[in-house]
Amino acid sequence: MKPLRIIHSEAATDFGGQEHRIFKEMMAMRDAGHYLEAVCQPHAELTTRLRAEGFVVHTMNMDGALNFIRGVAKMLHILKNGRFDVLNTHSRRDTILCAIAGRLAGTPLIVRSRHLANRVNSLLSYTWLPHCVTTDSQFVRNQLISRGVTPDRIENVYTPVFKHSALDQYSLRQELGLTPQSIVVGCVGALRPNKGHLELIRAMEPLFSTHSKLHLVIVGSGNDVMRSLQERIKSLGLEKRIHLLGQRNDVHSLMLGFDMFCLMTRLEASGTVYLEAASAKLPVIGTAVGGVPEMLIDGVTGFLVKLDDDQGLRDIITTLIENPSLRRKMGDAGYDRIWKNPESEFTPQALVRRTEQCYRRWLDRGVDQRKLFRKKGAA
Template sequence: MNAMKILHSESSRGWGGQEVRTLKEMLALREREHTVELVCPRGAKIGVRSAELGFAVHHANMRGGGDVRSMMSIQALLRRSAFDVLNTHSGHDSLVAGTAGRLVGTPLVVRTRHLALPISSLATYTWIPHRVIAVSHYVRRYLISAGVAAGRVETIYDGIVKPEPIARSTLRAELGLGPDAVIGCMVAIMRAKKGHEDLITAARPLLAVRPNLHFVIAGNGDLFERIKSIVDGLGLGRRIHLLGFRTDIPNVLRGCDLFLLPTHQEALGQSYIEAMAAGLPVIGTNVDGVPELIEHNVNGLLVPPKNPDALRVAIVQLIDNPGLRTQLGKEGRRITENGFGIDNMADETIDFYRRSLRRLEQRA
């Protein structure tokens, strides 16, 4: 089998790490001359962006397992286009599209598990898909402990587009900050458990005594207005800069001195990979899949989750030790140069599809 026909399904209407990974994967597989299409609800952000990039985008609500209309629509699509692979990503589309795929006999139905949350439907990992992709070893171990057969689930790490060299970041000029400013950066969708309030709590005492210290937070989401009201209410709007959604994350990262994401829960953490690729020392939390990316005192620092005091200590450690920042940043860049590229993710995914199809054919 050479080129394959692959349909991705996504019932989420939002935009976060899961959707970013899926779209990057779609682009990389298309570059390898595979036919890649998407089915999602009308208005879903991944659908809008995929259409802008020239993908064929089909629409179905996929409201839940009882959405018979969506299931019939996807069955017709799968029959009409004879896809080799259906790759589902969220709970509702795994029920609706995944079941449609099994009913029409799609050769390979795959579920990708992007999250470190407890699973809500074991059937969307056992009965419906033929195989499962986990984005970290932590997620794979959890799925196996929940009842997914070890031979059905494989880890494929997130991949990032390696940043092009940037002569000079425009971030400091944008914010009116000079070369003497020390800037910490956080990139994350603004939703619960990402740790935005932990950062503010950790930063507040430092900002009172370190006039050259600033923090930038890139990302939007449901909690944006809440975080903005906290920052403004503390009078820190000139020190904690809320950038909103950005399309120039490499430019933002290059303008900073360190990266931190005090998340409470994380399957892996694309933002850490992007920061390491930019040569920044990273501060992460010792939860879920994060330690698979960050080795304490090697390419970053790990602190307990929900612990602003420990986060503050780690920030001070990096601020006051430029040599340590350089050392950790160099090691982080070295790690990403040897892995975590989008090419790695795409090649491993295609290999996984092909091996799975061969095994299913042999079993049949």
């Protein structure tokens, strides 16, 4: 089929899970033969990363009324000159700005992607401005349907993981001076209050006295939470057992030094980091919230724990500490689910296939804005 011309927009300037998803999607779709450009703010890290990979990135400031007016005019020019088939927006601010321009330019398909698990307030950027919507999990899709978005105009496309070459699995242990006999619980995630790092330490605290070789490694950045973690660890006297590594660019290599992965997030749209851990052949432990249950198979590739169930979490970690064969079995099952299952929805190839299917179906069908929004409770 004829390659698609696609342009993505993003207003955020930091580089978290949402921006990483955009980056991975653009890379995968370009590798599949499609043409892609992006629109970001000048100081956004996504701008720098995409340009480093050879993408055309248009920049505009999106804050404030004057920048909004200028931005709509600039975006209208970009869309008309680029003759794009698809405009895919990602945040509320860029959706309102760019989708208005897309409507004025007559862009055939305007898609809003939803990456967050928190409750949707205004439906403006999901119903009236875009033609269709994609989500990161069935949980988020169901959220939007419950608010009134027409089901056949919203599809779920999971964020993929990328396969890594084999690396030295003991590099982490060498860095921290740990032995092969040490048991390492690893946690990777931005240091934000809703990621549950303090709760994880609270739950694990009794285990450090009963398991002398147990260590917790936390990877991620965030100044306020980092200070809280440092204070808590110091108050417990666990500086030699809990290791804060900050932001790292070698996460997969670090994961190969873990024995299990655990993130006690309190709110999550999907949780691709659980898949990253499974791809490193780790058993994963997650909270039964949001889209996390879609990232693992409870009892097969890992375990789900209820929020604030400290004893339940301790029991699971203890079970995995005492059963290395179970750790290997679950790690292999998680890896096979992603990479050896022909129905896997978590590979770059699956992302491309699903995205192409959605875009082409919506383009072929044509879009009628009046059909995007349905009354609450309607079939």
